[in-house]
Amino acid sequence: MLNFKFSIPTEVFFGKGQIKVVGEQVRRHGGTRVLICYGSGRVKQQGIYDAVCAKLAEKGISFCELGGIEPNPRIKSVRDGVHIVKSHGIDFIMAIGGGSVIDCAKGIAVGACYDGDPWDLYLRKGEVKGALPLGVVLTLAATGSEMNGTSVVSNLETKQKLPIRMPFLKPRFSVLDPVYTYTVPPRHTAAGTVDIMSHVYEQYFSPVSGAFVQDRLADALLKTCITYGPVALKDPENYEARANLLWAGTLALNELLTYGKTGDWGTHMIGHGVAAHYDVTHGVGLAILFPHWMDFVLGEDTQGKFYDLARHVWQVPLAMDRMEAAREGIARTRQFFTELGMPARLREVGVAEDMLPTIAKTVVEFGEVGVFRKLNEKQVLEILKKAY
Ligand code: NZQ
Numbered sequence: 001m002l003n004f005k006f007s008i009p010t011e012v013f014f015g016k017g018q019i020k021v022v023g024e025q026v027r028r029h030g031g032t033r034v035l036i037c038y039g040s041g042r043v044k045q046q047g048i049y050d051a052v053c054a055k056l057a058e059k060g061i062s063f064c065e066l067g068g069i070e071p072n073p074r075i076k077s078v079r080d081g082v083h084i085v086k087s088h089g090i091d092f093i094m095a096i097g098g099g100s101v102i103d104c105a106k107g108i109a110v111g112a113c114y115d116g117d118p119w120d121l122y123l124r125k126g127e128v129k130g131a132l133p134l135g136v137v138l139t140l141a142a143t144g145s146e147m148n149g150t151s152v153v154s155n156l157e158t159k160q161k162l163p164i165r166m167p168f169l170k171p172r173f174s175v176l177d178p179v180y181t182y183t184v185p186p187r188h189t190a191a192g193t194v195d196i197m198s199h200v201y202e203q204y205f206s207p208v209s210g211a212f213v214q215d216r217l218a219d220a221l222l223k224t225c226i227t228y229g230p231v232a233l234k235d236p237e238n239y240e241a242r243a244n245l246l247w248a249g250t251l252a253l254n255e256l257l258t259y260g261k262t263g264d265w266g267t268h269m270i271g272h273g274v275a276a277h278y279d280v281t282h283g284v285g286l287a288i289l290f291p292h293w294m295d296f297v298l299g300e301d302t303q304g305k306f307y308d309l310a311r312h313v314w315q316v317p318l319a320m321d322r323m324e325a326a327r328e329g330i331a332r333t334r335q336f337f338t339e340l341g342m343p344a345r346l347r348e349v350g351v352a353e354d355m356l357p358t359i360a361k362t363v364v365e366f367g368e369v370g371v372f373r374k375l376n377e378k379q380v381l382e383i384l385k386k387a388y
């Protein structure tokens with residue numbers, strides 16, 4: 001296990017009715033003029049938007065809004081938000097929604113403290129030392145953006161989807177009310193479950209050995225998804241299922257699993273490469289790609305990690321040969337994603353075969369990806385072809 005400093009500053013208010021804290025929390029973090037970010041008009045129809053406004057108004061906090069933030073959020077929305085912030089003297093950002101709205105809000109929060117075009121920051125060109133404070137009301141269990149410092153944004157003109165990771169982008173507080181996730185449609189419930197599992201896999205498959213605690217925490221989060229993903233699909237208003245998925249999603253990517261080790265993230269980078277060219281839902285792309293990445297990296301040198309996963313998570317029989325068990329674990333992962341209703345091939349989500357080389361180039365634009373197994377352009381292309 002490597003050295004690390006444990007620091008997860010986001011305060012989480014979990015459970016029914018926790019939206020009540022929004023006004024006092026914004027005040028506490030110095031907010032007086034708030035930009036409320038959201039996606040479609042859904043949050044207005046569901047009353048979540050009005051509830052946030054009411055809590056802000058109670059504390060005498062003024063606000064304006066940026067709606068229409070797209071799934072796979074675009075840099076244009078970030079630019080629009082930065083413009084509003086700079087022209088209205090905004091000092092606090094509130095995001096209501098899933099990872100897309102939160103990531104866009106983070107882009108706005110940091111873009112507001114930067115003089116140039118916010119896209120520079122995603123290109124790792126500009127330098128910035130801080131961001132406006134951010135609060136979140138989460139409505140979808142998936143990305144973990146509600147408790148981490150990552151923002152992923154797409155640029156349609158340049159065909160890029162790029163992440164930034166900055167500690168000061170961690171939200172000051174996040175409201176996690178499982179009831180708000182009752183309305184998540186089956187496709188996004190499934191895609192979110194796959195995304196949570198993928199985050200666990202990305203950190204579980206690490207070149208650093210000896211992080212036993214983190215690995216067993218990983219098992220617990222995977223088992224939570226395997227247990228409750230299907231329940232939430234069948235019974236969308238099952239509080240226990242929604243609550244466990246919501247908390248698993250947050251814990252899967254708030255750095256807890258990655259302290260003391262390094263995560264791989266190769267599959268996510270391939271997924272972002274696909275999404276840069278095709279508007280594929282994040283978790284859907286991962287459901288297709290992850291089992292193929294697993295097939296690709298399984299070998300004599302890596303089978304130990306796969307075997308442990310198969311034993312601890314999928315409970316394959318102890319008597320099974322280690323390599324056979326490792327393969328069985330991958331097969332069970334693939335089967336589980338299929339049972340959730342996820343597609344298994346890139347061709348099923350509209351990707352054209354002749355675009356695979358272009359996607360592979362996009363993936364390695366900033367160099368090889370992955371650390372458990374480093375992947376160059378040729379290897380990325382091989383995985384894409386297998387997933388096609
Ligand atoms: O537009 P709205 O109304 O918000 O609708 C969304 C959207 O259409 C809808 N939805 C959300 N909550 C709902 C709901 N519909 C009904 N009831 C609810 N309660 O679901 C759709 C998908 O929402 P989105 O925010 O796009 O999903 P998700 O949370 O999966 O976020 C995906 C984005 O996050 C990035 C992905 O790349 C993708 O762009 N990621 C962010 C990460 C991070 N910041 O740490 C890490 C992830 O690996 C990921 O890359």
Ligand code: ZN
Pocket residue numbers: 143195198199268282
């Ligand atoms: Zn993800």
